[in-house]
Amino acid sequence: xxxxxxxxxxxxxxxxxxxxxxxxxxxxxxxxxxxxxxxxxxxxxxxxxxxxxxxxxxxxxxxxxxxxxxxxxxxxxxxxxxxxxxxxxxxxxxxxxxxxxxxxxxxxxxxxxxxxxxxxxxxxxxxxxxxxxxxxxxxxxxxxxxxxxxxxxxxxxxxxxxxxxxxxxxxxxxxxxxxxxxxxxxxxxxxxxxxxxxxxxxxxxxxxxxxxxxxxxxxxxxxxxxxxxxxxxxxxxxxxxxxxxxxxxxxxxxxxxxxxxxxxxxxxxxxxxxxxxxxxxxxxxxxxxxxxxxxxxxxxxxxxxxxxxxxxxxxxxxxxxxxxxxxxxxxxxxxxxxxxxxxxxxxxxxxxxxxxxxxxxxxxxxxxxxxxxxxxxxxxxxxxxxxxxxxxxxxxxxxxxxxxxxxxxxxxxxxxxxxxxxxxxxxxxxxxxxxxxxxxxxxxxxxxxxxxxxxxxxxxxxxx
Amino acid sequence: xxxxxxxxxxxxxxxxxxxxxxxxxxxxxxxxxxxxxxxxxxxxxxxxxxxxxxxxxxxxxxxxxxxxxxxxxxxxxxxxxxxxxxxxxxxxxxxxxxxxxxxxxxxxxxxxxxxxxxxxxxxxxxxxxxxxxxxxxxxxxxxxxxxxxxxxxxxxxxxxxxxxxxxxxxxxxxxxxxxxxxxxxxxxxxxxxxxxxxxxxxxxxxxxxxxxxxxxxxxxxxxxxxxxxxxxxxxxxxxxxxxxxxxxxxxxxxxxxxxxxxxxxxxxxxxxxxxxxxxxxxxxxxxxxxxxxxxxxxxxxxxxxxxxxxxxxxxxxxxxxxxxxxxxxxxxxxxxxxxxxxxxxxxxxxxxxxxxxxxxxxxxxxxxxxxxxxxxxxxxxxxxxxxxxxxxxxxxxxxxxxxxxxxxxxxxxxxxxxxxxxxxxxxxxxxxxxxxxxxxxxxxxxxxxxxxxxxxxxxxxxxx
Numbered sequence: 001x002x003x004x005x006x007x008x009x010x011x012x013x014x015x016x017x018x019x020x021x022x023x024x025x026x027x028x029x030x031x032x033x034x035x036x037x038x039x040x041x042x043x044x045x046x047x048x049x050x051x052x053x054x055x056x057x058x059x060x061x062x063x064x065x066x067x068x069x070x071x072x073x074x075x076x077x078x079x080x081x082x083x084x085x086x087x088x089x090x091x092x093x094x095x096x097x098x099x100x101x102x103x104x105x106x107x108x109x110x111x112x113x114x115x116x117x118x119x120x121x122x123x124x125x126x127x128x129x130x131x132x133x134x135x136x137x138x139x140x141x142x143x144x145x146x147x148x149x150x151x152x153x154x155x156x157x158x159x160x161x162x163x164x165x166x167x168x169x170x171x172x173x174x175x176x177x178x179x180x181x182x183x184x185x186x187x188x189x190x191x192x193x194x195x196x197x198x199x200x201x202x203x204x205x206x207x208x209x210x211x212x213x214x215x216x217x218x219x220x221x222x223x224x225x226x227x228x229x230x231x232x233x234x235x236x237x238x239x240x241x242x243x244x245x246x247x248x249x250x251x252x253x254x255x256x257x258x259x260x261x262x263x264x265x266x267x268x269x270x271x272x273x274x275x276x277x278x279x280x281x282x283x284x285x286x287x288x289x290x291x292x293x294x295x296x297x298x299x300x301x302x303x304x305x306x307x308x309x310x311x312x313x314x315x316x317x318x319x320x321x322x323x324x325x326x327x328x329x330x331x332x333x334x335x336x337x338x339x340x341x342x343x344x345x346x347x348x349x350x351x352x353x354x355x356x357x358x359x360x361x362x363x364x365x366x367x368x369x370x371x372x373x374x375x376x377x378x379x380x381x382x383x384x385x386x387x388x389x390x391x392x393x394x395x396x397x398x399x400x401x402x403x404x405x406x407x408x409x410x411x412x413x414x415x416x417x418x419x420x421x422x423x424x425x426x427x428x429x430x431x432x433x434x435x436x437x438x439x440x441x442x443x444x445x446x447x448x449x450x451x452x453x454x455x456x457x458x459x460x461x462x463x464x
Numbered sequence: 465x466x467x468x469x470x471x472x473x474x475x476x477x478x479x480x481x482x483x484x485x486x487x488x489x490x491x492x493x494x495x496x497x498x499x500x501x502x503x504x505x506x507x508x509x510x511x512x513x514x515x516x517x518x519x520x521x522x523x524x525x526x527x528x529x530x531x532x533x534x535x536x537x538x539x540x541x542x543x544x545x546x547x548x549x550x551x552x553x554x555x556x557x558x559x560x561x562x563x564x565x566x567x568x569x570x571x572x573x574x575x576x577x578x579x580x581x582x583x584x585x586x587x588x589x590x591x592x593x594x595x596x597x598x599x600x601x602x603x604x605x606x607x608x609x610x611x612x613x614x615x616x617x618x619x620x621x622x623x624x625x626x627x628x629x630x631x632x633x634x635x636x637x638x639x640x641x642x643x644x645x646x647x648x649x650x651x652x653x654x655x656x657x658x659x660x661x662x663x664x665x666x667x668x669x670x671x672x673x674x675x676x677x678x679x680x681x682x683x684x685x686x687x688x689x690x691x692x693x694x695x696x697x698x699x700x701x702x703x704x705x706x707x708x709x710x711x712x713x714x715x716x717x718x719x720x721x722x723x724x725x726x727x728x729x730x731x732x733x734x735x736x737x738x739x740x741x742x743x744x745x746x747x748x749x750x751x752x753x754x755x756x757x758x759x760x761x762x763x764x765x766x767x768x769x770x771x772x773x774x775x776x777x778x779x780x781x782x783x784x785x786x787x788x789x790x791x792x793x794x795x796x797x798x799x800x801x802x803x804x805x806x807x808x809x810x811x812x813x814x815x816x817x818x819x820x821x822x823x824x825x826x827x828x829x830x831x832x833x834x835x836x837x838x839x840x841x842x843x844x845x846x847x848x849x850x851x852x853x854x855x856x857x858x859x860x861x862x863x864x865x866x867x868x869x870x871x872x873x874x875x876x877x878x879x880x881x882x883x884x885x886x887x888x889x890x891x892x893x894x895x896x897x898x899x900x901x902x903x904x905x906x907x908x909x910x911x912x913x914x915x916x917x918x919x920x921x922x923x924x925x926x927x928x
Contacts, residue, residue: 102905102906102908103906103907103908131908156908159908165924166923167923209863209866209867209870210866210869210870210911211870211911211914211915211918212910212914213910213911214910215905215908215909215910215913217910218910218911218913218914218917219908219910219913221913221914221917222913222914222916222917222923225917226917226923260866260869260910260911261862261863261865261866261869262851262859262862262866263859263862263863263866264866300848300851300852301808301809301812301848301849301851301852302812302851302852327808327844327848327851328844328847328848328851328862329861329862329863329865329866329869329880330847330861330862330865330880330881330882331840331844331847331881331882332865332877332881332882332887333840333881333883333886333887333890334840334841334844334882334883334886336801337800337801337804337840337841337844338844338848340801340804340805341804341805341808341809341844341845341848344765344791344805344809345765345805345808345809348765348766359890360890360894360904361904362869362902362904363887363890363891363894363902363904364890364891364893364894364895364897364902364903364904365894365903365904376795376797376798376801377798377801380791380792380795380798380801380802380805381805383792383794383795384764384765384791384792384802384805385765387726387764387765387766387791387792388764388765388766388791395726395727397793397794398725398726398727398792398793398794399673399725399727399793401725401793401794401796402673402674402724402725402726402727402728402793403673405674405724405725405793405826406673406674406675413796416793416794417794417795417796417797418794418795418796418798419797419798422797422798423796423797423827426797426823426824426827426828427827427828429828430824430827430828430829431828433828438826438827438828439828439829440824440825440826440827440828440829441566441679442566442567443567444566444567444595444620444623444679444683445679446676446677446678446679446681446682446683446724447674447675447677447682447724449679449682449683449685449686450675450676450682450685450686451675452686453682453685453686453689453690454675459630459631459686459690460629
């Protein structure tokens with residue numbers, strides 16, 4: 001099968017095949033989900049994804065084969081209890097929680113509280129962004145204990161784990177970190193391979209208001225500028241692919257040049273990098289490695305749908321993993337909301353995976369409360385998008401909630417809520433209400449009034 | 465000028481004029497902003513709106529004349545210090561805060577705290593939904609003290625103010641409440657005139673999951689069912705118009721049949737009422753009375769743009785005043801976020817005025833903290849939409865914020881933030897950061913790294 005022929009809605013005209021090897025060079029024995037899928041073989045992971053998504057397993061297999069769906073499932077984590085999840089076309093929108101030990105606040109207990117919140121409140125993935133202290137011990141523990149898919153950013157860890165100054169890091173060092181993470185069982189790795197010399201040239205020629213706001217991207221940019229060398233993740237991408245292939249690590253292609261403000265959104269630098277990410281996507285697929293592509297950032301509402309369309313075009317319908325986007329720059333202190341607006345719109349337009357943003361964004365490290373607020377805001381965005389996308393079963397909980405509300409049946413409402421505990425606690429703390437209504441409208445509850453009219457019972461609405 | 469000819473982008477073909485009187489029957493001396501505008505006369509209010517919106521005053525006058533812009537400014541409130549605001553096409557999206565004394569929690573001091581929060585945090589309007597106790601005293605005080613436009617819902621107050629059981633209320637009673645509110649200086653009145661016998665028939669024929677969730681609508685439905693009579697606000701709409709005309713009260717046509725859940729959105733009942741609201745809009749304009757039209761409610765993301773388009777079509781481009789819409793039913797406890805998503809999308813698509821929703825929605829009465837959370841969430845939605853709409857100056861604060869962030873200049877960030885106090889407090893409470901960065905990334909701050917690279921100074925990123 002020629003990958004370029006499998007692109008959804010687009011077929012490569014004869015004679016226009018990419019110059020690179022166009023036949024997947026998978027080894028004869030499939031290792032990755034993508035290779036199993038291409039070989040027509042259904043894995044337990046595909047079956048689990050199909051069941052969860054209310055889709056036929058062939059629907060899943062077909063899309064894993066051509067890259068439209070990724071199932072980030074490191075063979076090490078699978079053996080340790082990962083519950084595999086699919087990310088991509090036709091599936092429910094997934095939600096990621098970032099956490100991790102940092103040099104600025106190394107409190108492992110607090111990070112474990114965040115893990116608990118993520119697991120108890122419907123997160124699909126945890127990205128461990130630890131960059132200081134015993135990062136490997138935390139990562140290994142996390143992978144052993146959580147059934148959620150785990151992602152990491154090797155570039156962050158390179159600083160903390162290798163304990164070397166940035167400019168002394170070598171390509172070998174970076175590849176060593178990638179291998180360590182893969183061996184530890186990380187399901188998806190953010191690899192900042194897109195920011196190569198071509199992209200840096202465009203960045204320097206065209207300029208930006210906020211420059212480079214991706215941490216990994218900024219570190220690589222600094223390294224490249226000081227050493228004068230090409231980005232090792234780009235230059236040695238084939239070696240990265242070999243490692244990822246061995247453990248079926250999904251590559252999450254980092255968007256080093258994502259916009260850090262509305263002004264920079266969809267500029268030449270970002271778009272130049274997206275072109276590179278599209279090329280790298282093809283190379284990964286040629287090697288049988290699964291891919292997701294990361295996206296912005298900050299962006300005005302009216303640009304979001306076009307960005308998703310462009311990403312899907314340039315990156316051959318690879319799953320799109322979006323941070324935010326924040327739809328304005330001035331919501332600081334409430335950026336979980338700014339991001340939820342952008343997340344809902346981008347996922348409605350086809351983005352597949354949302355990285356949460358917390359109220360602490362742009363201010364400080366999030367605490368456990370922020371994690372809950374950020375997670376639920378992002379789940380609202382994902383869920384609302386799934387309804388718009390027509391994801392199977394997406395409206396079920398909403399229909400249950402509406403039916404419970406019509407009957408003013410509070411006990412039936414809580415299980416339908418995204419965060420039953422918070423909703424119930426708030427309701428129970430409010431002053432006593434009337435006949436099942438809440439204190440919001442009391443006796444003047446519209447639902448109660450209409451129910452009484454339709455039942456033919458007396459309406460007693462006097463405000464006494 | 466024939467109003468039907470002035471519809472934006474639509475002209476009435478010859479012979480298709482509405483059967484009703486097609487020439488505005490305004491008295492010779494203009495009373496309302498609309499009449500002044502039609503007479504080609506610029507008022508101080510139009511000038512104030514033009515200045516605030518960075519628009520030519522003729523841009524404003526033209527749209528006030530044909531109803532695309534409303535300036536809700538009761539002559540009584542204008543005399544008492546109202547700062548007039550425009551709502552409609554080409555203007556920034558406005559935000560309303562609901563508050564008021566209710567039978568379930570009559571605490572005037574708490575409501576005054578909410579007024580302060582609304583005024584200090586950028587609300588454009590306050591709706592006083594008081595329905596019990598000394599409603600008139602509170603309303604008069606509010607109008608005397610606040611420069612924000614004030615709206616009310618006579619149907620709520622009819623219950624508390626008249627102290628009569630619902631079914632004993634007469635049309636005269638309701639008109640008396642309307643007159644009282646107009647005399648007190650209310651700038652816009654929600655009038656539930658759209659739920660007439662035709663609409664009730666459609667409701668009964670087609671059914672709904674959540675029935676009628678508008679409080680005013682449910683009360684009128686109950687009254688109509690028990691008395692067998694037509695909705696007095698509909699039957700005596702000309703008398704309502706006379707009162708509104710006298711004080712230049714803007715009519716906010718209530719959407720009694722707005723959907724209370726996703727399932728009911730854009731159904732026959734809602735659409736039947738919207739048709740009536742369009743007819744009533746024309747009648748109001750014929751009488752020289754300004755109009756806004758209220759909208760849902762609960763709605764899936766993919767239906768929002770179509771709903772805004774339909775409202776603008778059926779209601780002749782009258783300003784659209786939207787509650788939410790909540791883009792899913794299961795976000796209870798976080799419905800300020802669910803509503804902010806829908807609000808941002810609907811305003812981007814052309815809605816002009818957003819009613820805030822608080823985290824207490826569907827649970828209990830909001831407290832002062834909820835008011836702030838709901839207001840800021842709604843302002844984020846409105847602001848993000850204004851950027852997408854291309855409202856003049858909408859991006860200015862975002863550009864200032866981005867410039868401050870690039871320089872890591874915290875003191876310059878706060879004035880650009882929508883809620884400077886909350887953002888600053890959170891930042892200052894976080895552990896000490898490094899060289900102007902926050903604790904989020906500390907030394908690994910991308911902005912700091914890139915600044916150092918571009919300045920040619922040493923990058924010190926080791927995580928020690």
